[in-house]
Amino acid sequence: xxxxxxxxxxxxxxxxxxxxxxxxxxxxxxxxxxxxxxxxxxxxxxxxxxxxxxxxxxxxxxxxxxxxxxxxxxxxxxxxxxxxxxxxxxxxxxxxxxxxxxxxxxxxxxxxxxxxxxxxxxxxxxxxxxxxxxxxxxxxxxxxxxxxxxxxxxxxxxxxxxxxxxxxxxxxxxxxxxxxxxxxxxxxxxxxxxxxxxxxxxxxxxxxxxxxxxxxxxxxxxxxxxxxxxxxxx
Amino acid sequence: xxxxxxxxxxxxxxxxxxxxxxxxxxxxxxxxxxxxxxxxxxxxxxxxxxxxxxxxxxxxxxxxxxxxxxxxxxxxxxxxxxxxxxxxxxxxxxxxxxxxxxxxxxxxxxxxxxxxxxxxxxxxxxxxxxxxxxxxx
Numbered sequence: 001x002x003x004x005x006x007x008x009x010x011x012x013x014x015x016x017x018x019x020x021x022x023x024x025x026x027x028x029x030x031x032x033x034x035x036x037x038x039x040x041x042x043x044x045x046x047x048x049x050x051x052x053x054x055x056x057x058x059x060x061x062x063x064x065x066x067x068x069x070x071x072x073x074x075x076x077x078x079x080x081x082x083x084x085x086x087x088x089x090x091x092x093x094x095x096x097x098x099x100x101x102x103x104x105x106x107x108x109x110x111x112x113x114x115x116x117x118x119x120x121x122x123x124x125x126x127x128x129x130x131x132x133x134x135x136x137x138x139x140x141x142x143x144x145x146x147x148x149x150x151x152x153x154x155x156x157x158x159x160x161x162x163x164x165x166x167x168x169x170x171x172x173x174x175x176x177x178x179x180x181x182x183x184x185x186x187x188x189x190x191x192x193x194x195x196x197x198x199x200x201x202x203x204x205x206x207x208x209x210x211x212x213x214x215x216x217x218x219x220x221x222x223x224x225x226x227x228x229x230x231x232x233x234x
Numbered sequence: 235x236x237x238x239x240x241x242x243x244x245x246x247x248x249x250x251x252x253x254x255x256x257x258x259x260x261x262x263x264x265x266x267x268x269x270x271x272x273x274x275x276x277x278x279x280x281x282x283x284x285x286x287x288x289x290x291x292x293x294x295x296x297x298x299x300x301x302x303x304x305x306x307x308x309x310x311x312x313x314x315x316x317x318x319x320x321x322x323x324x325x326x327x328x329x330x331x332x333x334x335x336x337x338x339x340x341x342x343x344x345x346x347x348x349x350x351x352x353x354x355x356x357x358x359x360x361x362x363x364x365x366x367x368x369x370x371x
Contacts, residue, residue, distance in 0.1 A: 148248075155255070165259060169252055176248040183242035187235065224262050
Protein backbone atom coordinates (compact mmCIF):
# COMPACT_ATOMS: atom_id res chain seq x y z
CA UNK A 1 0.00 0.00 0.00
CA UNK A 2 1.45 3.38 -1.02
CA UNK A 3 0.91 6.41 1.15
CA UNK A 4 -0.32 9.59 -0.57
CA UNK A 5 0.32 13.23 0.39
CA UNK A 6 -2.89 13.39 2.46
CA UNK A 7 -1.82 10.29 4.42
CA UNK A 8 1.52 11.94 5.19
CA UNK A 9 -0.16 15.22 6.14
CA UNK A 10 -2.61 13.53 8.52
CA UNK A 11 0.18 11.45 10.01
CA UNK A 12 2.31 14.56 10.55
CA UNK A 13 -0.55 16.54 12.14
CA UNK A 14 -1.30 13.62 14.46
CA UNK A 15 2.34 13.16 15.42
CA UNK A 16 2.89 16.86 16.17
CA UNK A 17 -0.38 17.04 18.12
CA UNK A 18 0.83 14.11 20.26
CA UNK A 19 4.16 15.81 20.87
CA UNK A 20 2.29 19.06 21.63
CA UNK A 21 0.30 17.36 24.42
CA UNK A 22 3.48 16.27 26.21
CA UNK A 23 5.24 19.62 25.61
CA UNK A 24 2.22 21.64 26.83
CA UNK A 25 1.79 19.57 29.96
CA UNK A 26 5.53 19.88 30.68
CA UNK A 27 5.38 23.62 30.09
CA UNK A 28 2.39 23.94 32.41
CA UNK A 29 4.18 21.72 34.94
CA UNK A 30 1.39 19.17 34.83
CA UNK A 31 3.37 16.22 33.48
CA UNK A 32 3.19 14.13 36.65
CA UNK A 33 -0.32 15.26 37.54
CA UNK A 34 -1.56 13.83 34.24
CA UNK A 35 1.05 11.08 33.94
CA UNK A 36 -1.25 8.42 32.37
CA UNK A 37 -2.30 10.88 29.62
CA UNK A 38 1.31 11.81 28.91
CA UNK A 39 2.39 8.17 28.87
CA UNK A 40 -0.45 7.26 26.52
CA UNK A 41 0.18 10.15 24.14
CA UNK A 42 3.98 9.75 24.32
CA UNK A 43 3.72 6.04 23.47
CA UNK A 44 1.26 6.83 20.68
CA UNK A 45 3.85 9.17 19.14
CA UNK A 46 6.55 6.48 19.49
CA UNK A 47 4.25 3.86 17.94
CA UNK A 48 3.45 6.25 15.05
CA UNK A 49 7.17 6.63 14.37
CA UNK A 50 7.82 2.89 14.61
CA UNK A 51 4.87 2.06 12.33
CA UNK A 52 6.06 4.61 9.81
CA UNK A 53 9.54 3.06 9.84
CA UNK A 54 8.15 -0.49 9.60
CA UNK A 55 5.82 0.46 6.75
CA UNK A 56 8.69 1.96 4.75
CA UNK A 57 11.16 -0.80 5.58
CA UNK A 58 9.02 -3.97 5.40
CA UNK A 59 5.76 -2.91 3.71
CA UNK A 60 2.10 -2.96 4.72
CA UNK A 61 1.56 -6.71 4.21
CA UNK A 62 4.69 -7.81 6.12
CA UNK A 63 4.59 -9.89 9.30
CA UNK A 64 6.77 -7.29 11.04
CA UNK A 65 4.23 -4.51 10.43
CA UNK A 66 1.30 -6.71 11.45
CA UNK A 67 2.96 -7.79 14.71
CA UNK A 68 3.96 -4.23 15.53
CA UNK A 69 0.46 -2.94 14.76
CA UNK A 70 -1.47 -5.46 16.89
CA UNK A 71 0.95 -5.61 19.83
CA UNK A 72 1.35 -1.83 20.06
CA UNK A 73 -2.42 -1.39 19.71
CA UNK A 74 -2.90 -3.68 22.68
CA UNK A 75 -0.37 -1.74 24.74
CA UNK A 76 -2.01 1.59 23.81
CA UNK A 77 -5.47 0.25 24.72
CA UNK A 78 -4.18 -0.75 28.17
CA UNK A 79 -2.67 2.74 28.59
CA UNK A 80 -5.91 4.37 27.46
CA UNK A 81 -7.79 2.23 29.98
CA UNK A 82 -5.55 3.68 32.72
CA UNK A 83 -6.23 7.19 31.38
CA UNK A 84 -9.96 6.61 31.94
CA UNK A 85 -9.26 5.25 35.44
CA UNK A 86 -7.08 8.30 36.11
CA UNK A 87 -10.03 10.56 35.22
CA UNK A 88 -12.17 8.64 37.72
CA UNK A 89 -9.52 9.27 40.40
CA UNK A 90 -9.53 12.98 39.55
CA UNK A 91 -13.31 13.17 39.62
CA UNK A 92 -13.64 11.44 42.99
CA UNK A 93 -10.52 12.99 44.55
CA UNK A 94 -12.48 14.60 47.38
CA UNK A 95 -14.07 11.30 48.38
CA UNK A 96 -10.63 9.72 49.05
CA UNK A 97 -11.48 6.56 47.13
CA UNK A 98 -8.35 6.55 44.97
CA UNK A 99 -7.17 3.18 46.34
CA UNK A 100 -10.57 1.59 45.74
CA UNK A 101 -10.65 2.88 42.16
CA UNK A 102 -7.13 1.56 41.58
CA UNK A 103 -8.09 -1.86 42.95
CA UNK A 104 -11.26 -1.88 40.83
CA UNK A 105 -9.18 -1.01 37.72
CA UNK A 106 -6.76 -3.90 38.35
CA UNK A 107 -9.69 -6.25 38.96
CA UNK A 108 -11.36 -5.10 35.71
CA UNK A 109 -8.14 -5.46 33.72
CA UNK A 110 -7.49 -8.92 35.16
CA UNK A 111 -11.13 -9.94 34.59
CA UNK A 112 -11.01 -8.78 30.96
CA UNK A 113 -7.73 -10.68 30.43
CA UNK A 114 -9.19 -13.90 31.90
CA UNK A 115 -12.34 -13.52 29.81
CA UNK A 116 -10.28 -12.90 26.65
CA UNK A 117 -8.13 -15.96 27.39
CA UNK A 118 -11.15 -18.18 27.95
CA UNK A 119 -12.64 -17.11 24.61
CA UNK A 120 -9.51 -17.98 22.63
CA UNK A 121 -8.19 -20.86 24.81
CA UNK A 122 -9.39 -23.60 22.44
CA UNK A 123 -7.20 -22.27 19.60
CA UNK A 124 -3.84 -24.02 19.60
CA UNK A 125 -2.13 -21.85 16.96
CA UNK A 126 -0.99 -18.24 17.46
CA UNK A 127 -2.40 -18.24 20.98
CA UNK A 128 -0.46 -15.17 22.13
CA UNK A 129 -1.38 -13.09 19.07
CA UNK A 130 -5.05 -14.06 19.34
CA UNK A 131 -4.98 -13.23 23.05
CA UNK A 132 -3.38 -9.82 22.42
CA UNK A 133 -5.93 -8.90 19.74
CA UNK A 134 -8.88 -10.13 21.79
CA UNK A 135 -7.70 -8.42 24.98
CA UNK A 136 -7.25 -5.16 23.09
CA UNK A 137 -10.78 -5.34 21.62
CA UNK A 138 -12.46 -6.24 24.93
CA UNK A 139 -10.52 -3.67 26.94
CA UNK A 140 -11.40 -1.01 24.38
CA UNK A 141 -15.08 -1.85 24.85
CA UNK A 142 -14.71 -1.69 28.65
CA UNK A 143 -12.97 1.69 28.23
CA UNK A 144 -15.83 3.03 26.09
CA UNK A 145 -18.45 1.97 28.66
CA UNK A 146 -16.39 3.41 31.54
CA UNK A 147 -16.01 6.73 29.67
CA UNK A 148 -19.77 7.08 29.18
CA UNK A 149 -20.37 6.25 32.85
CA UNK A 150 -17.69 8.81 33.75
CA UNK A 151 -19.38 11.47 31.62
CA UNK A 152 -22.68 10.64 33.34
CA UNK A 153 -20.95 11.12 36.71
CA UNK A 154 -19.47 14.46 35.55
CA UNK A 155 -22.95 15.70 34.65
CA UNK A 156 -24.61 14.27 37.74
CA UNK A 157 -22.03 15.69 40.15
CA UNK A 158 -22.14 19.08 38.35
CA UNK A 159 -18.37 19.03 38.03
CA UNK A 160 -16.94 22.52 37.61
CA UNK A 161 -13.24 21.86 36.85
CA UNK A 162 -13.04 23.05 33.24
CA UNK A 163 -9.87 21.17 32.39
CA UNK A 164 -11.14 17.83 33.66
CA UNK A 165 -14.47 18.34 31.85
CA UNK A 166 -12.74 19.13 28.55
CA UNK A 167 -10.32 16.20 28.84
CA UNK A 168 -13.18 13.75 29.49
CA UNK A 169 -15.33 15.38 26.81
CA UNK A 170 -12.56 14.98 24.23
CA UNK A 171 -12.23 11.29 25.09
CA UNK A 172 -16.00 10.78 24.87
CA UNK A 173 -16.13 12.48 21.46
CA UNK A 174 -13.18 10.32 20.30
CA UNK A 175 -14.87 7.04 21.28
CA UNK A 176 -18.22 8.14 19.86
CA UNK A 177 -16.76 9.39 16.57
CA UNK A 178 -14.81 6.10 16.24
CA UNK A 179 -18.06 4.14 16.69
CA UNK A 180 -19.89 6.40 14.20
CA UNK A 181 -17.08 5.92 11.65
CA UNK A 182 -17.24 2.15 12.09
CA UNK A 183 -21.01 2.23 11.58
CA UNK A 184 -20.79 4.49 8.51
CA UNK A 185 -18.16 2.24 6.91
CA UNK A 186 -20.50 -0.74 7.35
CA UNK A 187 -23.56 1.17 6.14
CA UNK A 188 -21.97 2.75 3.05
CA UNK A 189 -19.07 0.58 1.84
CA UNK A 190 -19.30 2.38 -1.53
CA UNK A 191 -18.07 5.59 0.09
CA UNK A 192 -15.04 3.85 1.64
CA UNK A 193 -12.45 4.64 -1.08
CA UNK A 194 -13.50 8.28 -1.60
CA UNK A 195 -14.50 9.74 1.79
CA UNK A 196 -14.72 7.24 4.64
CA UNK A 197 -11.12 6.05 4.45
CA UNK A 198 -10.04 9.45 5.78
CA UNK A 199 -12.34 9.27 8.78
CA UNK A 200 -10.27 6.98 11.09
CA UNK A 201 -7.05 9.06 10.81
CA UNK A 202 -9.02 12.29 11.30
CA UNK A 203 -10.75 10.85 14.38
CA UNK A 204 -7.35 9.68 15.66
CA UNK A 205 -6.00 13.23 15.31
CA UNK A 206 -8.92 14.66 17.29
CA UNK A 207 -7.87 13.26 20.68
CA UNK A 208 -4.30 14.63 20.89
CA UNK A 209 -5.42 17.93 19.30
CA UNK A 210 -8.23 18.43 21.82
CA UNK A 211 -5.98 17.47 24.75
CA UNK A 212 -3.18 19.74 23.54
CA UNK A 213 -5.69 22.59 23.21
CA UNK A 214 -6.98 21.92 26.73
CA UNK A 215 -3.50 21.89 28.28
CA UNK A 216 -2.60 25.04 26.36
CA UNK A 217 -5.73 27.15 26.90
CA UNK A 218 -7.34 25.90 30.11
CA UNK A 219 -5.51 26.24 33.40
CA UNK A 220 -5.93 23.89 36.35
CA UNK A 221 -7.66 26.67 38.33
CA UNK A 222 -10.37 27.39 35.73
CA UNK A 223 -13.87 26.68 36.94
CA UNK A 224 -17.27 26.70 35.32
CA UNK A 225 -19.79 28.66 37.27
CA UNK A 226 -23.03 26.87 36.61
CA UNK A 227 -26.19 28.73 35.74
CA UNK A 228 -27.86 27.41 38.89
CA UNK A 229 -25.17 28.84 41.18
CA UNK A 230 -25.37 32.18 39.41
CA UNK A 231 -29.14 32.29 39.63
CA UNK A 232 -28.83 31.64 43.36
CA UNK A 233 -26.18 34.35 43.70
CA UNK A 234 -28.42 36.87 41.93
CA UNK B 235 -26.80 -3.37 8.56
CA UNK B 236 -29.34 -2.91 11.38
CA UNK B 237 -26.59 -3.07 14.02
CA UNK B 238 -24.50 -0.55 12.07
CA UNK B 239 -27.49 1.83 11.78
CA UNK B 240 -28.20 1.44 15.49
CA UNK B 241 -24.56 2.17 16.39
CA UNK B 242 -24.61 5.21 14.10
CA UNK B 243 -27.86 6.60 15.58
CA UNK B 244 -26.61 6.10 19.16
CA UNK B 245 -23.21 7.65 18.38
CA UNK B 246 -24.86 10.59 16.63
CA UNK B 247 -27.11 11.17 19.66
CA UNK B 248 -24.08 10.94 21.97
CA UNK B 249 -22.05 13.35 19.83
CA UNK B 250 -25.00 15.76 19.93
CA UNK B 251 -25.14 15.38 23.69
CA UNK B 252 -21.38 16.10 23.99
CA UNK B 253 -21.77 19.12 21.72
CA UNK B 254 -24.67 20.51 23.78
CA UNK B 255 -22.67 19.98 27.00
CA UNK B 256 -19.67 21.74 25.50
CA UNK B 257 -21.77 24.72 24.36
CA UNK B 258 -23.50 24.95 27.73
CA UNK B 259 -20.11 24.98 29.46
CA UNK B 260 -18.89 27.75 27.14
CA UNK B 261 -22.05 29.77 27.79
CA UNK B 262 -21.94 29.13 31.55
CA UNK B 263 -18.42 30.56 31.75
CA UNK B 264 -19.67 33.85 30.27
CA UNK B 265 -22.63 34.19 32.67
CA UNK B 266 -20.43 35.50 35.49
CA UNK B 267 -19.37 38.51 33.40
CA UNK B 268 -21.31 41.73 33.97
CA UNK B 269 -22.06 43.70 30.80
CA UNK B 270 -20.51 47.14 30.68
CA UNK B 271 -22.58 50.29 30.14
CA UNK B 272 -20.81 50.74 26.81
CA UNK B 273 -22.06 47.48 25.31
CA UNK B 274 -25.55 47.99 26.77
CA UNK B 275 -25.66 51.36 25.01
CA UNK B 276 -24.35 50.01 21.69
CA UNK B 277 -26.61 46.95 21.64
CA UNK B 278 -29.65 48.54 23.31
CA UNK B 279 -29.60 46.19 26.31
CA UNK B 280 -31.59 47.07 29.44
CA UNK B 281 -31.13 45.71 33.00
CA UNK B 282 -28.41 43.26 31.91
CA UNK B 283 -31.12 41.16 30.24
CA UNK B 284 -30.61 40.05 26.63
CA UNK B 285 -33.51 38.53 24.71
CA UNK B 286 -33.09 35.34 22.70
CA UNK B 287 -33.96 36.88 19.35
CA UNK B 288 -31.20 39.48 19.72
CA UNK B 289 -28.53 36.87 18.99
CA UNK B 290 -28.47 37.49 15.22
CA UNK B 291 -28.10 41.27 15.68
CA UNK B 292 -25.35 40.81 18.26
CA UNK B 293 -23.38 38.46 15.98
CA UNK B 294 -23.69 41.02 13.18
CA UNK B 295 -22.21 43.63 15.52
CA UNK B 296 -19.48 41.15 16.44
CA UNK B 297 -18.49 40.80 12.80
CA UNK B 298 -18.10 44.58 12.59
CA UNK B 299 -15.85 44.73 15.62
CA UNK B 300 -12.21 43.58 15.41
CA UNK B 301 -11.08 41.09 18.05
CA UNK B 302 -8.08 39.05 19.10
CA UNK B 303 -9.51 36.05 17.24
CA UNK B 304 -9.40 33.77 20.27
CA UNK B 305 -13.19 33.50 20.53
CA UNK B 306 -13.98 32.55 16.91
CA UNK B 307 -14.28 28.79 17.57
CA UNK B 308 -16.50 29.27 20.60
CA UNK B 309 -18.71 31.77 18.74
CA UNK B 310 -19.14 29.35 15.85
CA UNK B 311 -20.08 26.53 18.22
CA UNK B 312 -22.59 28.72 20.08
CA UNK B 313 -24.08 29.90 16.75
CA UNK B 314 -24.69 26.28 15.73
CA UNK B 315 -26.15 25.57 19.17
CA UNK B 316 -28.43 28.61 18.83
CA UNK B 317 -29.67 27.38 15.44
CA UNK B 318 -30.34 23.95 16.96
CA UNK B 319 -32.29 25.56 19.81
CA UNK B 320 -34.31 27.68 17.39
CA UNK B 321 -35.25 24.55 15.41
CA UNK B 322 -36.06 22.66 18.63
CA UNK B 323 -38.27 25.49 19.84
CA UNK B 324 -40.19 25.58 16.56
CA UNK B 325 -40.73 21.82 16.46
CA UNK B 326 -41.48 21.29 20.14
CA UNK B 327 -43.57 24.39 20.87
CA UNK B 328 -46.98 22.85 20.01
CA UNK B 329 -46.18 19.66 21.93
CA UNK B 330 -44.36 20.70 25.11
CA UNK B 331 -44.38 24.20 26.53
CA UNK B 332 -41.76 23.28 29.18
CA UNK B 333 -39.18 22.21 26.58
CA UNK B 334 -39.95 25.29 24.49
CA UNK B 335 -39.39 27.47 27.57
CA UNK B 336 -36.08 25.72 28.28
CA UNK B 337 -35.01 26.30 24.66
CA UNK B 338 -35.90 29.98 25.00
CA UNK B 339 -33.86 30.26 28.25
CA UNK B 340 -30.90 28.67 26.47
CA UNK B 341 -31.32 31.06 23.52
CA UNK B 342 -31.19 33.97 25.97
CA UNK B 343 -27.95 32.52 27.39
CA UNK B 344 -26.53 32.33 23.85
CA UNK B 345 -27.41 36.00 23.31
CA UNK B 346 -25.83 36.91 26.64
CA UNK B 347 -22.67 35.07 25.57
CA UNK B 348 -22.62 37.07 22.31
CA UNK B 349 -23.09 40.31 24.27
CA UNK B 350 -20.15 39.43 26.55
CA UNK B 351 -18.00 38.64 23.49
CA UNK B 352 -19.02 41.99 21.96
CA UNK B 353 -18.10 43.73 25.19
CA UNK B 354 -14.64 42.14 25.11
CA UNK B 355 -14.15 43.16 21.48
CA UNK B 356 -15.20 46.76 22.14
CA UNK B 357 -12.68 46.95 25.02
CA UNK B 358 -10.00 45.51 22.76
CA UNK B 359 -10.76 48.04 20.00
CA UNK B 360 -10.59 50.90 22.49
CA UNK B 361 -7.26 49.62 23.78
CA UNK B 362 -5.92 49.47 20.22
CA UNK B 363 -7.16 52.99 19.52
CA UNK B 364 -5.62 54.31 22.75
CA UNK B 365 -2.30 52.66 21.85
CA UNK B 366 -2.36 54.21 18.38
CA UNK B 367 -3.12 57.67 19.79
CA UNK B 368 -0.33 57.33 22.37
CA UNK B 369 2.04 56.14 19.63
CA UNK B 370 1.25 59.02 17.29
CA UNK B 371 1.75 61.60 20.10
